Amino acid sequence: MSHNWIPGVCWSIIKRDLLIKHNIFFYENIKAEDQIFYIQILTCKESLIVIEASNIIYNYRVRADSIMTSPTIKYFIDHFTVCQLITDWVNKNKFNDDVINATNKIKSRIYQSALGIYHNFPEDNRKQVQHYITQDILDFVNQYLGTNYSFNHS
Structure with a gap:
């Protein structure tokens, strides 16, 4: 599987019976919830069978004023909610180190996405959510992605 593979429900075929058997569902009122959903599927x-297909199979259409082009404060916060749900899932299921490492990489990419959203927010929005970006989160992202994020709350 390629290093850049990202799990995504929108390009997956999943048997309904599997979801029912393992009580896997989308969390309501949370954006980016497909990440925890997919982790639950992969660890059930x-x-x-995961078949990696060419990127041409899925055509992502970007619309003006969508959650992807005009993210909201709630969407930003939901990234942190999803990361907590992933942590709770991993802790509940006592997975081995390989699974923990894989889910931590996914979490770090979710946090990285939140950092990108933050940096594109207007200043008023940044002030409302800056407390979500802690040194622990930056250290976590830097550890798993090999980045060097830093943050100044001033």
Whole structure:
């Protein structure tokens, strides 16, 4: 599997029976919830087949004023909510180190996305959410992505 592979529900075919059997569902009122959903599927202890197809299979259309082009404060905060849900899932299921490492990489990419949203926010929005960006989160992202993020709240 390629290093850049990102799990995504929008380009997946998943049997309904698997979801029902393992009580896997989308969390309501949370954006970016597909990340926890997909982690739950990949770690449900079933035999799964992941077929990596060319990027041309999925055509992502960007619309003006969508959550992707005009992110809201709630969308920013939901990134942190999803990361907490992933942490809770991993802790509940006591996975091995390989699974923990893989989910931490996914979490670090979610945090990285939140950092990008933050930096594109107007100053008023940044002031409202800056407390979400802690040194622990920056250290976590830097550890798993090999980046060198720093942050100044002033």
